[in-house]
Amino acid sequence: MNRYRGEIVSIESKGHSGYAQHGKDIVCAAASALMQALLVGVQEISGKQSESNLIEKDSYFKLEWNISVVPEIKLLSETIATSLKRIALAYPGNLKFSEVQILDERVQSSDFCS
Numbered sequence: 363m364n365r366y367r368g369e370i371v372s373i374e375s376k377g378h379s380g381y382a383q384h385g386k387d388i389v390c391a392a393a394s395a396l397m398q399a400l401l402v403g404v405q406e407i408s409g410k411q412s413e414s415n416l417i418e419k420d421s422y423f424k425l426e427w428n429i430s431v432v433p434e435i436k437l438l439s440e441t442i443a444t445s446l447k448r449i450a451l452a453y454p455g456n457l458k459f460s461e462v463q464i465l466d467e468r469v470q471s472s473d474f475c476s
Contacts, residue, residue: 363443364426366464370439372426373400373446374417379456389456392449396442397423403438 364372375397379389401416404427417424427435443461450459 363446363460364462364464366429369429369436370443371429371464372424373397373439373443374422374424376422378421379453381453381456389449389453393446393457394423396445396449397425400438400442401425404435407432407434407438 363370363374375393378384379387379393381387381389404425408427415424415426443459446457447459450457
């Protein structure tokens with residue numbers, strides 16, 4: 363997850379959790395459902411697909427958007443990020459959550475789970 367000036371501007375996921383075999387992996391399913399909910403929410407709230415950029419390839423998913431003045435997008439992205447952090451805390455061997463702070467061309471990274 364990337365923040366710019368304190369606001370979430372992108373979330374990405376890659377790989378599989380390895381909790382269970384493909385199709386039965388509850389950790390992967392939970393993270394995927396949250397990412398899809400974020401995509402739908404950002405697009406529905408903004409009313410335009412051009413407000414966000416989506417990259418989906420194999421097991422890689424990245425959704426990014428401009429800093430929003432829409433409070434609903436801020437609330438939605440914070441809720442999704444908090445939910446992903448909690449899953450990572452509950453399944454530390456299967457999901458890693460990292461937050462990157464982008465501050466005036468400097469990047470600071472914080473890993474919440476390893």
